[in-house]
Amino acid sequence: MTSPGTFADEKSRGSRRGAGSRRHLRWTPLYLVPLVVLAWVVYLCVMIADEPVDGAGSPRELATEATAAVANGDADGFSRLIDYPSSESGDFASEYLDALHSAAGGTPVEIRDLDDSTAEVRAGGERYRLHIAQNDDGRWQLSFAPPVASGF
Structure with missing residues (x-):
């Protein structure tokens, strides 16, 4: 106890x-x-x-990556390759790809670099050119603004 x-x-x-x-x-x-x-x-x-970084390392890479993005309908990938305000680039890229595919009418869309300042877009029977520009990081992007000529 x-x-x-x-x-x-x-x-x-x-x-x-x-x-x-x-x-x-x-x-x-x-x-x-x-x-x-x-x-x-x-x-x-x-x-x-x-x-991913915006743009491509060279104009040739830009054309290759842009053609792949267009062929795959990759609006996010394409929006990284265009010189467009980032807040609206996704919507613009999506609408742009839709317009390209409808203009192509089922044929492949191709983007070629012609030189270090111009790319050619081929959609169906249509061809047009886009300006290629370097961004602030030195990467190449497709620009929808016309190039500004110097010497004025």
Whole structure:
């Protein structure tokens, strides 16, 4: 038989252990918050670094990539290759591809680089030229604005 004092001592020791383990469990999520924030920042950095760059490395690459995007109906890929305000380039590219395919009438659409400043678009029996320009990053893009002549 145990004395009342001994039982009380065991009970208090047990309650201390319980309180300590509860306190430990309560603080554990606070240690996880910085780890979650760090993982989120790393994820964002990887996503930004992995994002495709606008334009192509050369006029020939531009023509090849643009022809592939048009053939596949890839409006997102085509929007990266055009010199157009980025907030509206997706919608414009989608509408442009629809117009090209309807003008082609089922025949393949081809984009060729003629020189470092002009590309030729062939859709069905129609041919027209687009200006090729370098963006601020030195990458080549199709421009829908006419080239500005110097010397005026």
